[in-house]
Amino acid sequence: MTGLRSGRLAEAAGVNHQTLRYYERRGLLAEPARTPGGHRLYPPEALTVLRMIKAAKRLGFTLEEIADLLDARRRRREPxxxxxxxxxxxxxxxxxxxxxxxxxxxxxxxxxxxxxxxxxxxxxxxxxxxxxxxxxxxx
Known part of the structure; x- marks a missing residue:
């Protein structure tokens, strides 16, 4: 299995572990795969998603609006x-x-x-x- 464990991802994105879990619960970040030992293993694109979330927050978007932006991106729907x-x-x-x-x-x-x-x-x-x-x- 390849990917980033939660500690590495959190550090790379400049957030803490609780933020990752919170974003998962909110649907902003997809639930990651698990290693045989039960550790979360995030795909490399999770870092891009976290960076997009942080950038959108700096621009004043709420987490609800960010979720909608991410959903629109995933589904390629308008607007x-x-x-x-x-x-x-x-x-x-x-x-x-x-x-x-x-x-x-x-x-x-x-x-x-x-x-x-x-x-x-x-x-x-x-x-x-x-x-x-x-x-x-x-x-």
Missing amino acids: GLAARVAVKLTEVEARIADLETVRDTLLSALDLGCDDLAACAHAPSCPIAFNDDASCGTC
Whole structure:
């Protein structure tokens, strides 16, 4: 039998043993063959799959989305990577816009010298929204 035992695969991929088992349970990584002694023996392509998972995670894909990407790859069904990346890019751009709003609000609070949230909440110039309806001027 040829392949990588779990320790070697985990080390090569930069993950731990528990991650391998977790990915198996989630269906991201195929259950490996076993040696006569019961040790897991992963095929060489398991390292490629782990590297793809790590890369997709860095790009913001959830494990569920990654499972779907891997399944689409295995079955060669549509939509492909480009469509999924376009959706993820839209999500990332929305998060960036939200974070820019947060940054701008925090900068305004610093510029105005907001030192106390309770005091700032009653100041008409306070940039921090203290309710869910940012358009409400009296809340």
